[in-house]
Amino acid sequence: GIQVEQSPPDLILQEGANSTLRCNFSDSVNNLQWFHQNPWGQLINLFYIPSGTKQNGRLSATTVATERYSLLYISSSQTTDSGVYFCAVSSGGSNYKLTFGKGTLLTVNP
C-alpha cells in the first residue's frame, strides 16, 4: 500500500514563530487531507488538498502531486496550535480510504 512519511516528528516553537510541516507519499494520490488532533483526540479537518494551494487564516497548504509531497504552513503560531498534525492520503480506486502518516507533534510555548 501507499506509504506516508511526515517530518519533522516533533517541533517546538515559540509563540509567534512560523513553521512548515512536510508530508511525502509514495504513489499518486486522489485525496490528501491535513488534520489537527487536539488533546482530547478530536480530528479537525484543516485542508482537503489533493493538489494545488489553499489558505485558511494563518494556515495554508500546498500539494505538488507530481512530486508526491504536501506542505502545511503555520504562520504566527499560537499556543492553541499545539497538538498532532496528521497528513492522510488515499490512492487507487477509492478516494475515501485514507492512510495516515505518523504525525508531527507541535508544541507552541508562550
Add this chain to the structure above:
Amino acid sequence: GAVVSQHPSWVICKSGTSVKIECRSLDFQATTMFWYRQFPKQSLMLMATSNEGSKATYEQGVEKDKFLINHASLTLSTLTVTSAHPEDSSFYICSAHRSSYNSPLHFGNGTRLTVT
C-alpha cells in the same frame, strides 16, 4: 457542513463484556464509513470499511469476529467490540464519506475505550 456523530465518547467496561459504538452521519447519506483505531502516541490505523447493506471489509490482522460491524442504514454504522480484553483499550474513530466524488472524509470525535 457535514457532521459525523460518534457515541459514546468514552466507555469503561469489564473484561469479557461487549461494547457497541455508534457512528452517525447527521446531514448526509454515507454508503461507506470507516473505522480507525489509535493507540496512545501512535497514528490512526484503518480497521475496516463499513458498507451499507453488505458485509464490512476488514484490514489484514483485524479479527472480524471480535470487531463486529453493522451498517444497516445510510446514516448509521456500529462497531461492537466483543469479549473485550484490556489490550482492546484504545481510541476508536469513525469516518464517513459524503456520496459524491472528490470530497473530504469527515471524522467523528472518537470513543475512548478502557477495558478493566
